[in-house]
Amino acid sequence: MNTPHLVEIRNHLDARGALGVIEGADLPFDIRRLYYLFDVPIGSVRGEHGHKRLQQLILCLHGKVDITLNDGRSRWPFTLDRATQGLYVPPGMWRSLEFRDPGTVVCVLASRPYEVEDYIYHFEDFLAWVQAGRPLPEDQP
Template identity: 65%
Template sequence: MQDTTENAGVPRLLDAPAFVDGRGSLGVLEGAALPFDIARIYYLYDVPIGAVRGEHGHKRLHQLMICMHGQTEITLNDGNQQYPFTLSTPGQVLYVPPGMWRRLRFVMPETVVCVLASRPYEVDDYIYEYEDFLTWVRQGKKQQD
């Protein structure tokens, strides 16, 4: 998995190493190659087509999002710029740094999205209202948290 520290605050797609032969594909994510240590793994599934998940921001949480099956459209926003992504293969992993508002729209049936997170669930890390997120960004809290 390719990652560079100069892009630490920028969301981006990373290629996940895979081993492919006649038996299928084996995707591999190893700790030393990840941009953070994993503290939690969760996954989204049985989401109706067209439904939206996310719609919140995180102050400190780093995430890697993997579409294991199906397709999802993800829009990230840092308060100044939007970053649109489409995930439809487990061979690409989306790195989401802290300080991003996220919106996931599920566009295919039976889509499964797996998320690797840098921290356990912490209610005070979430920002649920977009206006509160923009205020947090404008106040420079993004650099402090």
């Protein structure tokens, strides 16, 4: 599925607590990078950029974050506020994350290592990229 969507995370609960599980077969991509955001002030916005190739699974491990995705034609608003649900973000999406609760921790599983050429930092440039048919550099698959 090449549209953003929520993903339920398998979890196991017993008297000792909860355990969330994500395995490679659960994702439409191989995990090449993991990063996380924390100590972000309430109301702060992170992200605000697009990716040409990168796929992500965004998890809110603690707290609450509002996420808006945009492919240049449609917008998708999501709220993540439990560790048993993630948001799949396909390539070609502009994203914005607004932190809503103190102590919110967001973890991102990514399909590619950090590649500066994959980022689009200005929304007008992102829209132009979409209008141009989402061209990619010749030397990268």
